[in-house]
Amino acid sequence: MIMASRNVWYIRSNFLFGSRCWMIRYSAEIFLKSISCRPFNVKCDNKNTQPLKNEDLLNNLLTMGVDIDMAKRRQPGVFNRVVTNEQHLKMFLLSKGASDKMIGSIISRYPRAITRTPESLSKRWGLWRKIMTSDLEIVNILERSPESFFRSNNNLNLENNIKFLSSVGLTHKCLCRLLTSAPRTFANTLKLNKQMIEFLQQVCLSLGHNSPTDFVRKIISKNPSILIQSTKRVNRNIEFLQSTFNLNKEELLLLICGPGAGLLDLSNDYAKKTYKNIKEKLGSLGCTDEDIQKFVLSYPNMIFLSEKKFNDKIDFLIEEKISISQIIKNPRIMDSSINTLKTRIKELVHAGYDLSTSNIALLSWCQKRYKVKLEKLNGLKSAGGLLQCNDT
DNA sequence: CCAACCGGGGTCTGCCATAGTA
DNA sequence: TACTATGGCAGACCCCGGTTGG
Numbered sequence: 001m002i003m004a005s006r007n008v009w010y011i012r013s014n015f016l017f018g019s020r021c022w023m024i025r026y027s028a029e030i031f032l033k034s035i036s037c038r039p040f041n042v043k044c045d046n047k048n049t050q051p052l053k054n055e056d057l058l059n060n061l062l063t064m065g066v067d068i069d070m071a072k073r074r075q076p077g078v079f080n081r082v083v084t085n086e087q088h089l090k091m092f093l094l095s096k097g098a099s100d101k102m103i104g105s106i107i108s109r110y111p112r113a114i115t116r117t118p119e120s121l122s123k124r125w126g127l128w129r130k131i132m133t134s135d136l137e138i139v140n141i142l143e144r145s146p147e148s149f150f151r152s153n154n155n156l157n158l159e160n161n162i163k164f165l166s167s168v169g170l171t172h173k174c175l176c177r178l179l180t181s182a183p184r185t186f187a188n189t190l191k192l193n194k195q196m197i198e199f200l201q202q203v204c205l206s207l208g209h210n211s212p213t214d215f216v217r218k219i220i221s222k223n224p225s226i227l228i229q230s231t232k233r234v235n236r237n238i239e240f241l242q243s244t245f246n247l248n249k250e251e252l253l254l255l256i257c258g259p260g261a262g263l264l265d266l267s268n269d270y271a272k273k274t275y276k277n278i279k280e281k282l283g284s285l286g287c288t289d290e291d292i293q294k295f296v297l298s299y300p301n302m303i304f305l306s307e308k309k310f311n312d313k314i315d316f317l318i319e320e321k322i323s324i325s326q327i328i329k330n331p332r333i334m335d336s337s338i339n340t341l342k343t344r345i346k347e348l349v350h351a352g353y354d355l356s357t358s359n360i361a362l363l364s365w366c367q368k369r370y371k372v373k374l375e376k377l378n379g380l381k382s383a384g385g386l387l388q389c390n391d392t
Numbered sequence: 393c394c395a396a397c398c399g400g401g402g403t404c405t406g407c408c409a410t411a412g413t414a
Numbered sequence: 415t416a417c418t419a420t421g422g423c424a425g426a427c428c429c430c431g432g433t434t435g436g
Contacts, residue, residue, distance in 0.1 A: 074407085077417045109406080112418080145405060152419065181403050189420070225404060230422055259399085267424050274426085304426055332397095337428060361396075366430040369395090393436105400430080406423105413418075 054079065060086050061114075065104030071111040078111040085121075086114040092121055093142075096135040102143045110146035116153060123155045128186075130162060131172070131179050141183050148183035160190045168197055169213045170220065178224050185227040199231040203238060203256075207249040215257055222261035229265055237264045240271050245297055260300045270303075277307040281314055285324040299331035313338055320345050321356045332364045344370065351377040 057079065061068055064086065072079055086107065093103050107113055116124075128138050128149070142149050152158070165175060165185075178185050185193065200219060201212035209215050220226060226234065241260060242252055256264060263271055275296065282292045296302060302310065313334060317327055327333060333341075344363050348355060351374060362373055 075417090080416080115418090147406070148404095154419080184404080187420085192421075228404075228422095233422085265404085266426080270424085270426075301427070306426055309426080335428065340428080359395080364429090365395090368430075373395095395434100395436095397432105397434085399432085402429095403427100405425095408423080409421090411418105411420090414416095 054082075054084075057084055057086070061107065064090055064107065065100060066111075067104070067108040070108045074109070075111040078115060081115060084114045085117060088118050089114050089116065089121065092118070092125075093139070096125070096139055098139045098142070102139070106142060106146040110150050113146060113150040116150065120153055120155060124149070124158065127155060127158050127162065128179065131175050133176075137180070141180060145183055148187055151184075152187045154189075157190055158186055161186050161188065161193055164190055164193060169217050174217070174221060178220070178227070182225045182228050188227065193227055196227050196229075196231055196234070199234070200226075204253070207253045209253055215253075218257040219261055219264075222257055223264060225265050226261075233266075233268065234264045236268065237266055237271055240275075244272075244275060245293055255297075255300070263300055263303055266303070274303050274305065274307060274310065278302070278310060281311055282324070282328075285314070285318070287324060287328060291328055295328050295331050299334065302331065302334040305334065309338070310334070313341065316341060322360055323356065326356075326360050330361050330364070333360060336364045347374055348377070352380075353377055 058068060061071070078084070089107070090103050093106070094100075098106075125135075125138065129135070132138050132141075138149075162175070165178070166172075170178070197216060200216050204212045204215035238252075238256060241247070241255060241263065245251075245255075247255065278296060279289070279292055282295070283289075287295070305313075314324075314327065316338060317333070318324065336344075341363055345355065348362075362370055365373070
């Protein structure tokens with residue numbers, strides 16, 4: 001019932017506020033006050049005075065746990081609006097399983113959410129539900145990234161995006177993953193998404209691959225965030241890979257739709273910067289350019305590491321008497337956090353494992369395997385200790 | 393049984409600038 | 415001209431385990 005009356009009200013207010021004329025707005029507010037669909041304290045005396053704050057809106061938001069300062073800082077315009085739908089939004093999200101706290105946080109971070117009409121909101125939700133299997137999954141995405149859902153009000157565009165992405169050969173499962181990990185993709189204009197897909201297809205063809213569809217599918221499944229990058233950024237990263245490593249077309253193709261797919265997201269010259277650092281660092285430790293190239297290519301994700309993290313890890317390993325040649329032979333070791341490295345080295349040394357002569361690969365094994373190995377080593381050590389009757 | 397090799401999975405928002413719109 | 419919609423940017427790993435060959 002509330003819904004119904006609000007719908008009517010909205011149509012009416014759209015009609016009334018569609019005009020550019022301030023005078024008409026002013027009379028409209030008087031009119032609204034008089035019919036008291038929702039009392040307003042907004043006053044627009046003339047062009048020189050700001051509308052006074054809408055106390056109802058502020059009260060509503062405060063009760064909902066919205067951080068008003070944050071919201072105002074982010075989208076001040078929302079607070080000058082005569083019509084907002086925060087109560088409906090709240091009821092709607094509650095009905096989908098969101099908590100009060102989530103709702104407060106969502107509106108604080110993306111206030112424009114409260115300007116969406118009930119019809120538009122439920123339509124949009126329905127479109128997302130075409131991809132996601134439950135409301136709760138959507139709620140979780142919204143909590144993470146309210147902007148992705150609310151930034152655009154263009155449901156037709158959203159619908160077209162879903163159609164387009166399906167037509168490109170993305171499976172339902174893939175769309176689901178896209179929406180989960182890069183929800184902004186669906187708020188992009190269709191034009192922008194098309195641009196990126198066409199760009200990728202072009203790259204594919206220029207590298208001599210004969211199935212752009214397969215290529216695009218592969219690259220998106222390896223890197224679901226690719227559609228929220230600019231083609232400029234992706235292009236620069238491909239150029240970087242091409243110019244830095246001596247790869248033929250086929251190798252480059254395999255790299256960018258395989259282990260190097262993630263690198264395409266890196267911000268301007270980040271890869272260039274970190275690779276330069278890797279080269280300098282390893283070069284100073286006596287590695288040849290060829291060694292370094294091979295090392296990085298066998299685990300390209302290490303380019304993600306900030307200069308400091310990379311250097312800290314190398315320094316730490318060297319301090320622990322692990323030679324650079326051991327490191328070069330085990331690129332995966334850069335995969336482990338420095339904390340993991342520290343803990344494991346300590347445990348291994350304690351267990352009597354000599355890292356300078358033994359295999360260091362276990363520093364980057366998964367927890368489960370590593371634990372089994374460590375227990376075994378400790379068992380050996382205590383057995384040896386018992387035999388010699390002198391262990392501490 | 394062991395370990396080398398290799399691929400997979402999660403995940404990426406929150407802010408700013410600006411053209412367009414009413 | 416206030417406000418909206420949209421493009422674009424910076425930022426910066428860690429862990430798990432299947433398969434396979436010895």
